[in-house]
Amino acid sequence: MQGVFILSDSPLPSIPGYDVAGVVLKVGSQVRAFKEGDEVYGNINEKGLDLPKTYGTLAEENLLALRPTNLGFVEAASIPLAIGTAYQGLEKTGLSSGKSIIVLGGAGGVGTIVIQLAKHVFRASRVAATSSSAKLGLLKSLGADLGIDYTKDNFEDLPEKFDVIYDTVGMILNLCCLSAISKY
Incomplete structure (x- = not known):
């Protein structure tokens, strides 16, 4: 999808x-x-x-x-539209307990909420998220199991594949990360 x-x-x-x-x-x-x-x-x-x-x-x-x-x-x-966007997007992806997700733009308004909802409401088995190195601590504090510095790490070299990619940034990063999804 x-x-x-x-x-x-x-x-x-x-x-x-x-x-x-x-x-x-x-x-x-x-x-x-x-x-x-x-x-x-x-x-x-x-x-x-x-x-x-x-x-x-x-x-x-x-x-x-x-x-x-x-x-x-x-x-x-800053909350209402971001939480609605995050929740609706997660519902449309079919994320559920036991599935994994990578959130592109995890430190942004929608991304911060996606991390929390994925972890605590949708019960994702693993939540990874991207940000700059300065915001990796924020990702962890929100519940991300893995913080990825998009300025240094190559998505194609990720050791694991994810069931869902939630892209809050845009198509360019999404295309770079397709190899990180399990069904690709």
């Missing part, structure tokens, strides 16, 4: 803003989950109206959640 990102067909200039975090300024008469002053985060998907997102946007309450107190606004806003 191969999936690639589809470029947006939004007219330019486009102000991205699916992931949000902020303070509720006003609530509608039917809103029950939030009140003015609540700190929230979420993925408003394409439901937000075309307002300048630097100040605010309108969102349905089912697209938001209270911001965890251990996360700042920036951290909270």
Whole structure:
């Protein structure tokens, strides 16, 4: 299975803003989950109206959640789309208990979540991930069994093959790594 990102067909200039975090300024008469002053985060998907997102946007309450107190606004806003992308991608690959995975771009937003989900939710038998040498410790702290420095290590020389390649970087690295997958 191969999936690639589809470029947006939004007219330019486009102000991205699916992931949000902020303070509720006003609530509608039917809103029950939030009140003015609540700190929230979420993925408003394409439901937000075309307002300048630097100040605010309108969102349905089912697209938001209270911001965890251990996360700042920036951290909270970085999670919703990344976790959805990571989870959906893992589901589509068929990763399951006992299978192995290599995550290309393991230190990025989606990659960091893929490592954790693969290890702790999908119960992968082995999780390998790539990053620069400076981020190898991060990969291990997230649950990767093997951190690979893509600037030094040749994927074709990997001692083992993987059931799944999850590419968060792009096609060039994917083509370099095909020999690392068990069915290739």
